[in-house]
Amino acid sequence: MKSTSRRALTIAAALLSLILSAFAALPAMSQQSAEISPEALALARKYVDLTDTGGLYEGTIVQAGIRTYQQLLPQNPEIAGPLDKAIEKVLSDYKGRKSELFDQFARVYAVFFTVEELQQIVDFYSSPTGQRLAKSNASTSGTINRIMDVFASNLNTEFFAAVRAELKAQGIDT
Template structure:
């Protein structure tokens, strides 16, 4: 078990480095269009309304659950006797993420607001099947790649943070991992 600790440390350092690198790449990618186009709060709110209307919520919940699964898979082999408290700790941490999908959805809305003018966002929200809605359909492939980058950064950061919180929950129960 002690032999796994250096590998765990290296894995955490690599994950942290990867998260930082992805954050820098994403920041540079998303920030470039912002310099040439100002986004008003109303425009961003309309894009956020589109995100809410198109029910992307499954993405957030699935990512949180996957972080729980990844954490479980990392901790259980090292300490098979802690399966029950580990499950409870993971449930506690998952609960802490409920109601926080807005942070991620705001980032997604920014991607749409950078792509569509405020008037277009209004038309998309009001008339998804209109010609503007079809423009949205054509643009989705490109937008989805940007959203995937946002999700990748979120997932890397979430996995690191989630793992640490589960370990803290276990430590509060007197279990060292």
């Protein structure tokens, strides 16, 4: 459960970053290009559905339930039973709202890609290789993120040391 939760959070963070980048770029687009055709939106949604192999939405709402439980239970240990039931009910309510989020994702892709490009993307992800890639993304993203964490940690240490060495070369002690 822990690796699944971390994977879901990693994917959620990556998609949130993509969405935020997309919305930051929207004002720079012309009004005409921001209008999305139904065909583009349908293709973009198909792509989102084809690549939802990691259960991003489900993992995210489960994580919200876990965090809520971890926040409320220590304050009131006697409410464990009712808290479990309340979280289950809210999880159940949210399970039916996946489409809302995925429609938003689709809008982002429909703005950034032409109908022709979206069709090529859907064609690829409908192929056996595309499906294999989509399924492996959930597994590989965790490994890639761990590699990035090590890289970032090493980079921070090396970068700091290099800046201090540069300053020292200029006669500045830090």
